[in-house]
Amino acid sequence: MKAEIIAVGTELLLGQIVNTNAAFLSQELAALGINVYHHVVVGDNAKRLEAVLEQAEKRSDLIILTGGLGPTKDDMTKQTVAAHLKKKLVIDQNALEKINVFHQASNRPMTENNRLQALVIEGSTVLANKTGLAAGMFLKKDTVNYLLLPGPPNELKPMFLNEAKPLLQKENPTESLMVSRVLRFYGIGESRLVTVLDDLIEEQTNPTLAPYAGDYEVTLRITANGDSQSCCKLLLDNLEEKIQLRVGEYFYGYGDTTRLAEVVVDLLKERTITITAAESLTGGGFQSMLASIPGASDIFNGGFVAYQNEIKEQLLGVSAKTLNEKGAVSKECAIEMAEGVQKLMKTKMALSFTGVAGPAMLENQPVGTVWIALAQENQPTIAICHHFARDRNGNREQAILAGFDFIRRVVLSLPIEIES
Numbered sequence: 020m021k022a023e024i025i026a027v028g029t030e031l032l033l034g035q036i037v038n039t040n041a042a043f044l045s046q047e048l049a050a051l052g053i054n055v056y057h058h059v060v061v062g063d064n065a066k067r068l069e070a071v072l073e074q075a076e077k078r079s080d081l082i083i084l085t086g087g088l089g090p091t092k093d094d095m096t097k098q099t100v101a102a103h104l105k106k107k108l109v110i111d112q113n114a115l116e117k118i119n120v121f122h123q124a125s126n127r128p129m130t131e132n133n134r135l136q137a138l139v140i141e142g143s144t145v146l147a148n149k150t151g152l153a154a155g156m157f158l159k160k161d162t163v164n165y166l167l168l169p170g171p172p173n174e175l176k177p178m179f180l181n182e183a184k185p186l187l188q189k190e191n192p193t194e195s196l197m198v199s200r201v202l203r204f205y206g207i208g209e210s211r212l213v214t215v216l217d218d219l220i221e222e223q224t225n226p227t228l229a230p231y232a233g234d235y236e237v238t239l240r241i242t243a244n245g246d247s248q249s250c251c252k253l254l255l256d257n258l259e260e261k262i263q264l265r266v267g268e269y270f271y272g273y274g275d276t277t278r279l280a281e282v283v284v285d286l287l288k289e290r291t292i293t294i295t296a297a298e299s300l301t302g303g304g305f306q307s308m309l310a311s312i313p314g315a316s317d318i319f320n321g322g323f324v325a326y327q328n329e330i331k332e333q334l335l336g337v338s339a340k341t342l343n344e345k346g347a348v349s350k351e352c353a354i355e356m357a358e359g360v361q362k363l364m365k366t367k368m369a370l371s372f373t374g375v376a377g378p379a380m381l382e383n384q385p386v387g388t389v390w391i392a393l394a395q396e397n398q399p400t401i402a403i404c405h406h407f408a409r410d411r412n413g414n415r416e417q418a419i420l421a422g423f424d425f426i427r428r429v430v431l432s433l434p435i436e437i438e439s
Contacts, residue, residue: 020053020080020081020164020190020191021053021054021078021081022053022056022080022081022082023057023075023078024041024045024057024059024085025059025060025061025071025072025082025083025084026038026040026041026061026086026170027062027085027086027087028062028086028087028170029062031086032060038060040170040172043179044085046275047179050199051184051187051188052191052193052196053081053191059071059075063094063095065095069099080162080163081166081187081190081191083166083167084096084100084166084167084168085168085169085175086168086169088167089135089136089169090136091132097139097140097156097167100140101140104140104165106141108138108139108141109139109141110134110137110139111138111139111154113145114139114145115134115137118133118134118136118152136154140156140158143165143167144186146168146178146182146183147178148174150173150174151173151174155167155169155178155183157183157186159190164187168183195245195246196244196245196246196248197251198242198243198245198251198252198255199240199241199243200240200241200255200259200273201239201240201274202238202239202240202241202259202270202273203236203237203238203271204237204266204269204271205235205269206268207269208232209232209237212239212266215265215266216228216265219258225244225254226242227241227242227243228240228258229241229242234416235420236279238275241258241262243255271424271427278312279423279424280308281312282427283423283426284312284314284315286427286430287318287426287430288314288317288318291318292318292367292368292430293318293320294319294368294369295319295323295368295369295370296322296360296422297322297324297357297359297360297369297371297372298322298323298325299331299347299372299373300372300375300415301415301422302326302415303324304415304416305370305372305419306319308423320366321364322360322369323363331347331356334359334363335355335359335360336359336362337352338355346382347373348381348390349373349390350402352373353372353390353391353402354392354394354402357370357371357392357402358394360394361394370391370392370393370426371390371393371394372390372418372422373389373390374389374390374405375389376418378410378411386411387405387406387407387414388404388405388406389406389414389418390403390404390405391403391404391405393425393426401429403421403435405417405418
């Protein structure tokens with residue numbers, strides 16, 4: 020089966036939102052053995068959408084349309100598809116009942132245009148929307164399958180996985196399975212990772228290996244083909260073992276959405292290690308990210324933001340001598356900040372950040388210079404220095420992630436590069 024994804028929405032063409040749905044759907048379709056050959060974006064215009072449909076029908080067996088199923092005038096996807104296929108739009112009673120219940124529960128009057136979300140193309144299989152109101156549809160005419168999905172990702176993803184995917188598996192049965200695994204790495208750049216794994220990439224057949232660079236990290240997607248889940252798993256395990264032997268110290272987790280902070284919080288919870296922080300250049304960003312992880316309250320009670328030197332001295336006990344002789348952007352200041360906040364909060368670990376985010380130098384230190392210190396119970400305090408090369412906010416964001424990776428490495432007893 021050859022597939023084509025048509026995203027409908029002028030906001031996509033204007034760059035007001037990013038089309039993450041296409042990436043999600045392409046990955047899911049590949050796992051079903053369905054090849055995606057074309058991605059198309061079209062604005063909220065019926066004539067242009069019909070022209071795109073005519074072209075798609077000449078080259079694709081499966082046409083997936085995302086967006087344009089809402090109640091407003093610019094939501095015209097199902098109206099255009101219905102007219103194109105010479106089919107009527109009819110009310111789906113289950114979808115209408117859900118819309119009625121929603122408006123009653125929220126004490127909102129239901130206007131006539133809200134009923135549009137319950138309209139479906141006659142003869143289609145209606146796909147329930149568990150997280151929204153617009154119904155999805157699946158239908159077939161001649162040799163072409165049509166799948167209509169809502170635009171919001173929080174509606175599209177569960178609808179595809181729970182409703183559409185089983186239908187597509189029936190339409191496209193295959194003896195071969197495609198299974199992917201995503202490995203996440205922090206602290207190593209894409210170019211270096213590719214260099215280290217060059218022979219594996221060059222010699223790949225099955226499984227395949229593809230690197231992707233993120234803002235501050237790298238992911239590897241390894242994909243295996245086989246006639247069973249166990250066969251694919253064995254192929255992936257063997258390849259991953261080779262990868263981990265070379266770059267395992269940078270590996271922190273699996274999956275498309277896993278965050279480094281989540282992994283660190285889980286590590287701390289598993290070992291009942293409490294933590295606090297004293298932040299200068301990061302301005303509370305580390306603590307904010309830490310607190311955003313569910314369950315962080317088990318290991319994090321709070322910390323301090325000490326932006327000015329006077330606060331470092333008065334709250335955290337950083338000595339005036341250190342600030343005068345070494346400066347705030349120094350190993351000594353970072354260590355005293357970490358030890359000071361650990362003493363105040365009585366935690367097993369304490370992290371501190373001090374440095375120069377930008378845009379100008381500070382204390383004759385170049386922009387991007389960041390000291391991070393980690394104090395531990397019954398252990399000497401460790402301080403590391405980084406030299407980042409981003410803009411002000413980029414340096415702060417990178418420092419925060421470096422802090423989480425610092426904790427991960429210490430907890431797992433991995434190598435730490437220390438610059439004095």
